Amino acid sequence: MTKGNILITGASTGIGAACAKKFIQEGYAVYGSVRKQEDADRLSEEFGENFYPLLFDVTDEVAIQKSAVDLTNKLEGNGLQLLINNAGVAVTGAVELLDLDAYRKQYEVNYFGLIAATKAFLPLLGAQENHPFKPGKIINMSSIASKRTMPFMTPYAGSKAAVDSFTEGLRRELLVYGIDAVTINPGPIKTPIWDKIDVNMDKVEGTIYEPILKRFIKLVDKESKDAIDADDFALRVFKAFQSNKPKVSDVVIKNKLVKYHLLSLVSARRIDRFIKKILKI
Template sequence: MTKGNILITGASTGIGLACTEKFIDEGYTVYGSLRKQSDADRLSQEHGEHFRPLLFDVTDQDAITSEANKLTNELDGEGLKLLINNAGIAVTGPVELLDVDAFRKQYEVNLFGLIAVTKAFLPLLGAIEDCRFEPGKIINMSSIASKRAMPFMTPYSSSKAAVDSFTEGLRRELLIYGIDAVTINPGPIATPIWGKIVLNTGDDVPEVYRKILKRLMKLVDKESKDAIHANNFADRVFKTFQTHRPKTSDVVIKKKFFKYSLLNMIPVRVIDGFIKKMLKI
């Protein structure tokens, strides 16, 4: 007997996979969005009837709509307890050197894809008149980068800041249905996304950037070694789901006081100076 239905986007690896396994272990049926049939087959084989694949890319509106309609028919009057918008990418590099299309790609996945999925599945969360099931919840995966924008990660951090603002407005709109929407803003999590962060430091990059980018990559490598384990983070996500009135924006990072709370007490221009000195800009 399942405790309810959960939808998680980007369920094949990293945070999405860890959350998928956590919610299945807790007795829920997880519907996970995936882009590859091979991932759908793998997870279905590993978790059996407790995992149901949904095949769509968050930038493909037709596929999202199709899968939302299929799920509505499958649930046959039941709803979703929770939507976790987790799918995302990280576009990096100096703003001066990035094409505008790189920013568009970043926002298409991290923001517009999230919006498209949310809108498509809102009825299954209870955004309908005379709803016969308990309203669900929405957890949007943001990042500490939305609050602490580092140089050369501007596309990623700005897209996550947009997710924060979107979620705040959405939560207040959905008060009429009793659907809660919050963000979780993690620092470094031990997931494959760290291996995908590549900053071009080749000869085609202007010399003014080259050494700074190399220093930043060393900093990224150092932070990745002190990252939170994905399974521990999934526990935090589950706790947020269980909490009646969770934090609307929950920053999750090791050594939080020194790496986040203390910095809130320091003027932004002073932090600029720290970054300038650290990266030798």
Template structure:
């Protein structure tokens, strides 16, 4: 069977998605990148050249996802996809007690249900069918350390990534039937526009009347700002993800955390309640 050199990356307009598209194009892949706006499609096509092919859809627009999958099937025929990188995502933040159900739903619509829909729609192009004429592809799920370690005021985001982790554990086993591998990428803080879309919500006007507002401000200044300052660049993270994808035998999980020992290993070795109290004391959640 032939090995495909086609790959689909969702959320390719900025951040990790953009840098991944750049790396894959440089390594001879035809990259199909999902974007939501025509102006982003035009910009990426100009930046990345003829081997980048935009697909315009929002992961929450299921009809558009189905149409993109059908159009791509017509275009690449029996060549198939070497991989699908589920990168599209948002971060919704704020105090659990003060957030509406609609805000939680929006977070899950993008990070969970949109991802499920995209995966289901493109699975046949990854080899999830009988007698596929190409080698089985690989699915890369861009999760987060937040999927295993929830910080205060990040319940919607952490919940969505925890859901993704559980889904991936099941999906990886199911897709053994077709030889399609599924791997999890768990980045810590990465310098991407998601901070502008999500972390800034922590100080929105609507939370000023919240009993949690003083702790929100401290959380932003003591944890979020520091994390962003020490974060890796998205191109550095993208290189690690590309190498993980290209590995002959990929690991099931890849942790991408700056200063891993202090930021991940030590907190994981400490009792959970000790970590809770440390964070609570630092931002004023302990009476």
């Protein structure tokens, strides 16, 4: 007998997999979305009988809806205690050189995919009249990038800022059902997303941006080596779930006092000058 049911999108690696492991360890049944059958098989073997893979891509609304119907039938009148919208990608490049399709890809996954998953599983969280179970919660994975936009990360940061705004409006609408919705805004986490950053160097080769982007990538690589451990971050997510009143936008970053709170006191123009100096613009 489990304590309840948790749904995590993008559960194959990184934050999603770490959260799945943590919630299973705490006695919950975890339903995790993956895009490939081999990932479903691997995670089922690794996590055991309390992990249930759901095969869908968050950009495939038909597949999401099918999974929602299948999960509703499987839960047999029970609901979800938590939806973690975690699936995401990071598109990187100079605004001047990126095609609109790159932006569409970024938003289709990080924003529209998140909305599609949320809408599909809301009834299981309690968004229905006379719902027979306690309302669930939603945790949307945003990013520190939504509050601190670095050059070449504009598509990613923009999509996460959209997630922040969506979550705030959603939370206030869902007051009618008693469903809470918050974001967690992490800085660098030790996950494979650092290996998946979508940088097309061919686009910048020979342009004014080439040496600057190369220096930026080195900076990102350096930050990733000092990133927060994924299991430690999963514990933070679990504590947010346990809290009756979690922070509505929880920034999770190493050395938060200096890198976030004190930096908030510095003017944007001064930060511009610092970025210009460090990237040798």
